[in-house]
Amino acid sequence: MSSAPLLLGAILALPFIAAVIVSRVVWPLRTTRILPNRERVVIIGATSGIGLEVARLYAGRHAHVVVVGRRIGLLKEVARQLEPYASSIHPVAGDVTLPEDVRRITIESLQALKGGIDTLIICAGGISVLPFSELAGTDTAGTGAGAAAATTSSLDSSDAIMKLLPGDAQAALDASVRIMNVNYHAPLNLTSHFLPALTQTSIAGNIMVVSSMAGKIGAPTRSIYAASKHAAQGFFESLSMEVERTGVHIGIVSPGTVDTDLRLSAMDLPKSKADDLKERVASGTKKGAMTAWACAEGIVRGSDLQQREVVMPWFYRVSLVLDLVSPWLVRWLAQKKYGYL
Numbered sequence: 576m577s578s579a580p581l582l583l584g585a586i587l588a589l590p591f592i593a594a595v596i597v598s599r600v601v602w603p604l605r606t607t608r609i610l611p612n613r614e615r616v617v618i619i620g621a622t623s624g625i626g627l628e629v630a631r632l633y634a635g636r637h638a639h640v641v642v643v644g645r646r647i648g649l650l651k652e653v654a655r656q657l658e659p660y661a662s663s664i665h666p667v668a669g670d671v672t673l674p675e676d677v678r679r680i681t682i683e684s685l686q687a688l689k690g691g692i693d694t695l696i697i698c699a700g701g702i703s704v705l706p707f708s709e710l711a712g713t714d715t716a717g718t719g720a721g722a723a724a725a726t727t728s729s730l731d732s733s734d735a736i737m738k739l740l741p742g743d744a745q746a747a748l749d750a751s752v753r754i755m756n757v758n759y760h761a762p763l764n765l766t767s768h769f770l771p772a773l774t775q776t777s778i779a780g781n782i783m784v785v786s787s788m789a790g791k792i793g794a795p796t797r798s799i800y801a802a803s804k805h806a807a808q809g810f811f812e813s814l815s816m817e818v819e820r821t822g823v824h825i826g827i828v829s830p831g832t833v834d835t836d837l838r839l840s841a842m843d844l845p846k847s848k849a850d851d852l853k854e855r856v857a858s859g860t861k862k863g864a865m866t867a868w869a870c871a872e873g874i875v876r877g878s879d880l881q882q883r884e885v886v887m888p889w890f891y892r893v894s895l896v897l898d899l900v901s902p903w904l905v906r907w908l909a910q911k912k913y914g915y916l
């Protein structure tokens with residue numbers, strides 16, 4: 576039998592196959608629609624750690640980059656270092672926990688990017704490192720001379736009752752407000768401010784928000800931090816469903832431990848104890864930590880592929896599955912990691 580009809584069929588099918596590949600594989604790639612050297616990116620929290628590496632990666636791809644943080648000197652230095660690589664780079668200083676700064680950061684970023692934005696990376700954040708009992712002073716309550724009596728016969732004595740009160744509940748509350756402000760309220764407010772521009776000025780607007788594994792699974796000494804990251808996860812997960820129809824994509828990044836100085840600026844350290852506690856924190860384990868560079872690569876890849884969830888390193892995905900089928904094991908591992916067994 577002649578192979579001519581087969582050959583003719585194959586030739587006729589080629590444009591059809593090419594059209595399917597382009598529409599299903601090439602076009603959905605965000606980097607096809609927004610070329611890396613045209614991408615307009617705002618990175619919140621780019622003076623150090625993960626955000627700085629994200630800025631380096633985008634600059635290396637010749638993107639238009641705005642770097643944001645409070646330390647103006649560092650910001651200028653970052654801009655100076657990355658200027659030879661980026662298509663344009665602009666430092667914008669501000670504190671994202673202050674509403675007036677967020678408004679100004681938005682206006683200045685959009686001005687610098689000539690009225691448009693494609694990608695908002697929210698990296699700024701703060702951590703808590705103290706056991707809650709130590710922070711709130713719940714471990715010292717009831718340990719005074721009258722404690723034993725208070726728990727048995729004389730609960731009606733006001734002295735004994737005073738000994739059952741926490742040492743410093745206000746410190747715990749204050750730390751919680753500070754950490755919620757930077758990890759939850761600031762990302763929420765930044766999103767309110769940048770969302771209209773992402774929707775109206777980009778053909779594929781992206782928000783990548785850096786949460787943490789602590790936003791998925793709690794851990795000892797991380798109670799307030801985990802609460803703030805759980806709040807952010809809940810907010811962005813819900814919002815991503817709302818905004819999908821506007822064409823804006825939201826990705827939530829959940830890294831495990833990353834080798835940065837985050838813990839040195841822990842937001843629950845009382846000023847009086849800051850130095851000795853910082854020493855304790857600095858000497859704590861970062862065993863198995865991923866590098867900030869590897870984490871940044873995961874964030875940029877997640878943005879390019881418009882992934883909804885980026886969990887890093889990969890084996891933490893196993894712990895998410897384990898948490899469903901054997902939560903006791905994950906709990907045991909977390910307690911073991913932080914010395915609570």
Ligand SMILES: NC(=O)c1ccc[n+]([C@@H]2O[C@H](COP(=O)([O-])OP(=O)(O)OC[C@H]3O[C@@H](n4cnc5c(N)ncnc54)[C@H](OP(=O)(O)O)[C@@H]3O)[C@@H](O)[C@H]2O)c1
Nearest residue numbers: 620622623624625644645646670671699700787833835837
């Ligand atoms: N390191 C880890 O193990 C780890 C693990 C999981 C998730 N994460 C998350 O990754 C993110 C980045 O942390 P990192 O490890 O890279 O720590 P980092 O080196 O301390 O970086 C934090 C960045 O946030 C900025 N920032 C903090 N508060 C700010 C504020 N109020 N306004 C504006 N910028 C602010 C800081 O800049 P300025 O000080 O100049 O303002 C800095 O650029 C955080 O959200 C953190 O929760 C970290």
